[in-house]
Amino acid sequence: MASRNPTKVPILLVLPCVVALLAITIGPMIYAFNTSLHRYYLPSPKHPFIGFQNYLDILLRDPRFWNAFRIMIYYGVGAVAIEFVLGFIIALFLNEEFRGRRILSGVFMVPIIITPIVVGFTWRLMYKPTIGILNYFLRSVYLPESKWIFVPSSALLSLIIIDVWEFTPFMTLILLSGLMSLPREPLEAARIDGANSWQCFREIIFPLMKPIIMFAILFRLIDAFKWFDTIYVTTVGGPGTATETLSIYIYKKGLTWLYMGKAAAMSIMFLIFMIVLGNIIIKWANIKGFR
Amino acid sequence: MGKLKVFMVIGIATLVAISFGICGGAQGESVDWHQFAGEHEKILIAGCERVSFRALLDLIPEFEQKTGIKVTMEMIAEEELFTKRLLDATSGHGVYDVVWLDHTVQFARAGWTEPLEPYLNDPSLFDLDLYDMEDFVPTLKNWGLIDGKLTALPVGDAGVDILFYRKDLFEEKGLAPPGWDYTYDRLYEDAVALHNPPEYAGIVARVKRIYPLQWSSPIIWSYGARWFDCLEHPRRTVINSVDGQMAVSYIAKLVQDAAFEECAGYGPFEAASDFEQAKAAMFLDISIFMPWFEDPKKSKVSGKVGYALTPLGPRGRFANIWACMFGMTSYSKHKRATALFLYWATGPEITRRIALRAGGVARKSSWRDPDVMKQFPKDWVESCLTMMDYGGPEAPWPKISQFDSFLDIIGGGYQAVILGEKTAKESLDEAARLMDEVLQQE
Numbered sequence: 001m002a003s004r005n006p007t008k009v010p011i012l013l014v015l016p017c018v019v020a021l022l023a024i025t026i027g028p029m030i031y032a033f034n035t036s037l038h039r040y041y042l043p044s045p046k047h048p049f050i051g052f053q054n055y056l057d058i059l060l061r062d063p064r065f066w067n068a069f070r071i072m073i074y075y076g077v078g079a080v081a082i083e084f085v086l087g088f089i090i091a092l093f094l095n096e097e098f099r100g101r102r103i104l105s106g107v108f109m110v111p112i113i114i115t116p117i118v119v120g121f122t123w124r125l126m127y128k129p130t131i132g133i134l135n136y137f138l139r140s141v142y143l144p145e146s147k148w149i150f151v152p153s154s155a156l157l158s159l160i161i162i163d164v165w166e167f168t169p170f171m172t173l174i175l176l177s178g179l180m181s182l183p184r185e186p187l188e189a190a191r192i193d194g195a196n197s198w199q200c201f202r203e204i205i206f207p208l209m210k211p212i213i214m215f216a217i218l219f220r221l222i223d224a225f226k227w228f229d230t231i232y233v234t235t236v237g238g239p240g241t242a243t244e245t246l247s248i249y250i251y252k253k254g255l256t257w258l259y260m261g262k263a264a265a266m267s268i269m270f271l272i273f274m275i276v277l278g279n280i281i282i283k284w285a286n287i288k289g290f291r
Numbered sequence: 292m293g294k295l296k297v298f299m300v301i302g303i304a305t306l307v308a309i310s311f312g313i314c315g316g317a318q319g320e321s322v323d324w325h326q327f328a329g330e331h332e333k334i335l336i337a338g339c340e341r342v343s344f345r346a347l348l349d350l351i352p353e354f355e356q357k358t359g360i361k362v363t364m365e366m367i368a369e370e371e372l373f374t375k376r377l378l379d380a381t382s383g384h385g386v387y388d389v390v391w392l393d394h395t396v397q398f399a400r401a402g403w404t405e406p407l408e409p410y411l412n413d414p415s416l417f418d419l420d421l422y423d424m425e426d427f428v429p430t431l432k433n434w435g436l437i438d439g440k441l442t443a444l445p446v447g448d449a450g451v452d453i454l455f456y457r458k459d460l461f462e463e464k465g466l467a468p469p470g471w472d473y474t475y476d477r478l479y480e481d482a483v484a485l486h487n488p489p490e491y492a493g494i495v496a497r498v499k500r501i502y503p504l505q506w507s508s509p510i511i512w513s514y515g516a517r518w519f520d521c522l523e524h525p526r527r528t529v530i531n532s533v534d535g536q537m538a539v540s541y542i543a544k545l546v547q548d549a550a551f552e553e554c555a556g557y558g559p560f561e562a563a564s565d566f567e568q569a570k571a572a573m574f575l576d577i578s579i580f581m582p583w584f585e586d587p588k589k590s591k592v593s594g595k596v597g598y599a600l601t602p603l604g605p606r607g608r609f610a611n612i613w614a615c616m617f618g619m620t621s622y623s624k625h626k627r628a629t630a631l632f633l634y635w636a637t638g639p640e641i642t643r644r645i646a647l648r649a650g651g652v653a654r655k656s657s658w659r660d661p662d663v664m665k666q667f668p669k670d671w672v673e674s675c676l677t678m679m680d681y682g683g684p685e686a687p688w689p690k691i692s693q694f695d696s697f698l699d700i701i702g703g704g705y706q707a708v709i710l711g712e713k714t715a716k717e718s719l720d721e722a723a724r725l726m727d728e729v730l731q732q733e
Contacts, residue, residue: 041732042377042381042401043397043398043400043401043403043692044401045402128553128561128564129551129553130551130553130565130568130570131564131565131568131570145489147552147553147556148553149556150552150553150554150555150556150557151552151553151555151556152555152710155556235556236499236500237500238499238500238555238556239498239499239500239555239556239706239710240500240555240703240706240707240710240712241703252699255374255377256373256695256699257693257695257696257699258377258693258695
């Protein structure tokens with residue numbers, strides 16, 4: 001009797017958790033999809049069903065959506081590329097034994113424990129061209145000053161700098177934990193055979209780290225694409241629409257201009273894009289031996 | 292003995308009536324301040340973190356003692372307040388009885404604020420003789436009147452567009468200070484003459500996307516341009532008229548030639564802090580910034596700022612006038628108690644006491660109060676009082692629900708011209724087209 005339904009008890013035990021998870025993820029997603037099929041202007045009492053009209057309007061008649069999409073790609077790819085290179089260098093450095101390594105590791109991690117809103121406000125003050133501290137330092141060493149986030153030409157790069165400052169430690173953390181988990185024997189054997197540091201990195205460390213690298217890049221890329229907090233606090237997508245990423249545009253559409261139907265449609269399209277992108281990256285990683 | 296008893300009763304009754312009058316309010320006031328005593332009424336207010344609201348917050352215990360109504364006012368940062376009050380109104384389970392409103396139309400047309408006429412017409416809640424509706428600055432009183440119903444009352448932080456200028460820099464350059472006949476052409480010439488990068492700019496302005504509309508509206512109107520074809524329920528955007536293009540071209544030229552490039556990303560506080568830190572010679576904006584500039588502990592220009600009227604344009608002189616408004620929510624469960632609070636908070640006496648601490652308020656009598664006038668720079672008070680009579684034809688804002696879309700689309704149109712991305716005609720034609728699409732959904 002005890003062996004009649006061996007899987008029933010574990011399923012029953014896990015069920016409440018799965019139901020709760022579905023309720024807080026799938027439920028709102030279904031509601032958002034339903035909202036996207038209606039003309040939903042919040043102050044209006046009527047929300048007529050319009051099918052996929054919102055999707056067509058956004059894809060075919062909203063150049064600002066495509067601008068936001070483009071800015072999102074530039075921001076995400078730019079920030080993650082720099083974070084990966086810097087993060088790997090720092091991880092390799094911290095992987096060596098030296099005096100004060102633990103303290104230095106702690107100091108490197110400070111940016112990721114600061115609230116993003118605080119980061120945004122602080123950088124906004126530092127970036128102020130006339131009285132901000134960054135231009136003060138540049139002036140004092142006779143380097144040219146910048147307008148940073150206050151002009152369209154440098155605003156996006158300035159935001160990428162903030163992102164790199166804030167999330168390189170996160171990338172470092174993932175890569176460092178990967179490095180620490182690598183077997184020591186292949187490296188020791190290579191050194192005995194006369195391999196230099198670059199050869200060790202290229203032929204042993206990097207290939208063994210591929211799964212960790214893929215995870216780190218995918219994770220950060222998804223996060224960078226949907227990033228909102230510091231962008232909203234520093235530029236709100238400006239000047240003009242120079243830093244208006246898709247998440248900022250969706251927020252404005254829904255919670256500032258109150259077009260909930262259109263904002264929901266953009267959110268669903270954003271979700272589909274992220275799922276497709278994730279699958280493409282994983283397939284590419286499989287082909288290139290990253291798994 | 293019988294007559295003595297009668298006289299004693301009459302005398303005691305008179306004394307009691309007088310003492311009730313002293314405790315209750317002004318002599319002859321119809322309002323019953325004690326009508327909610329013992330009923331444990333509570334009011335929750337969504338307030339904004341502003342100097343005038345801090346002043347009101349300090350006075351609230353007096354109201355509580357007078358009426359027995361418990362009042363809680365949340366002091367919320369502006370950006371957060373926009374979202375919070377929206378969620379409260381749309382949730383179906385709103386908790387606020389009073390909300391701070393910068394723009395009254397959206398809330399009124401969505402049915403989220405309560406028309407106030409029934410309460411104004413109840414003498415136990417509003418003594419209209421003492422309250423004196425005519426004492427409000429007309430533009431601000433009308434701002435609460437939506438589709439013929441009064442839905443909000445001005446409460447504080449009232450401001451009007453004026454010109455802030457550095458008296459010392461004008462003197463240094465030998466320029467005549469702005470006076471009654473100061474024109475926008477002279478403003479441009481003086482701003483360019485004073486422009487001294489990197490030390491300071493000729494003028495500072497907030498050019499970040501939604502912000503140009505506030506300070507540039509006097510310029511737009513004084514060139515004869517308008518945003519829309521009519522004030523209430525507009526059908527067509529007309530900012531792209533020839534007058535509109537000329538006005539926006541002027542604004543762009545002024546900012547390009549006499550302001551720092553980084554103005555493109557400036558909101559109100561960046562622009563004001565540049566002026567406060569002596570990084571600009573002029574600032575055309577709302578009068579409520581005066582306390583910042585005159586604070587000797589933080590401001591580098593304290594005592595050096597002159598306050599003048601907005602300049603004259605080809606079609607006259609205009610100013611935008613603005614104030615914080617209080618609206619009663621339609622879902623409030625304490626409407627009569629809330630009405631009594633509104634009567635008290637926006638009445639002449641409390642408004643005067645807020646003015647003593649915070650400056651700009653919505654009642655003319657408070658501005659003209661000698662104690663208020665001597666607190667603040669004389670030319671600031673005079674400029675503000677004068678400009679309140681020059682309210683623009685669309686002041687403070689067009690009465691449309693899609694106010695935030697309006698700020699973004701039209702403000703974005705101005706910004707594109709200022710940044711040199713488009714000509715005035717291209718940018719304003721596109722802004723008008725986009726805005727007309729929005730209006731069709733009104």
